[in-house]
Amino acid sequence: MDNLRRNDFGFTFIEIFIVIIISGMLIGLSTASAKEILLKGNTEKAVFEMYSDICALRNESIFTYKQSRVRFYMNYNNTNQSAYVLQFMENNIWKTKERIILNKNQRIFSLTFPGSSVNQNFSYHGTPLYSGSVGLKGNNGEVYYLVFYNSGRIRIKESV
Numbered sequence: 001m002d003n004l005r006r007n008d009f010g011f012t013f014i015e016i017f018i019v020i021i022i023s024g025m026l027i028g029l030s031t032a033s034a035k036e037i038l039l040k041g042n043t044e045k046a047v048f049e050m051y052s053d054i055c056a057l058r059n060e061s062i063f064t065y066k067q068s069r070v071r072f073y074m075n076y077n078n079t080n081q082s083a084y085v086l087q088f089m090e091n092n093i094w095k096t097k098e099r100i101i102l103n104k105n106q107r108i109f110s111l112t113f114p115g116s117s118v119n120q121n122f123s124y125h126g127t128p129l130y131s132g133s134v135g136l137k138g139n140n141g142e143v144y145y146l147v148f149y150n151s152g153r154i155r156i157k158e159s160v
Contacts, residue, residue: 042103042106042138043105043136043138043142043144046103046106046136047106047136047144047146047156048156050084050100050134050136050146051146051156053100054070054120054146054154057086057097057122058126058128058154059126060088061088061123062124062125064088066088066089066090066124067088067089067122067123067124068086068087068088068089068121069087069094069119069120069121070084070085070086070087070119071084071085071087071118072084072118072119072120073085073118074108074109074111079101080104081101081102081104082101082102082106082107082108083099083100083102084099084102085098085100086098086099102136105139106136106139107136107137108134108135108136108137109136109137109143110133110134111133112132112133112134113130113132120132120148125152126152127150127151128148128149128150128152130148130150131149132147133145133148133157134146135159142158143158143159144156144157144158144159145157145158145159
């Protein structure tokens, strides 16, 4: 009788081992998903910051009545990092306002402006001189495009 009571309490080693294995698998899956979400969020943040910088440059161009441009670099100074440079025209010379180097996890992979240009110029009125797009890609494969329209509109598009 004492022998039966002792075996009725608690879990066996195999039952505990199975529960630990299942919990480990669930934690592993959730960690991998969280990492993917964070990396996608970083690329999304980078494209929205680029969009914000370009819109601010365009607005400043309107208020100061100066031409401005954005120069895009796929491989900035042979560092394998992408960058973009915000510039204003002063006395017929392009002056750099700000230089932004992207995180190593994001890169500019596509520029579709006329004549293989790496520039997007804005007139005194803030209108882009070319229609085209800039493609930004993250390490996880997520892709975003900044699309410039001749009407002056700039949009962010996500590629699936």
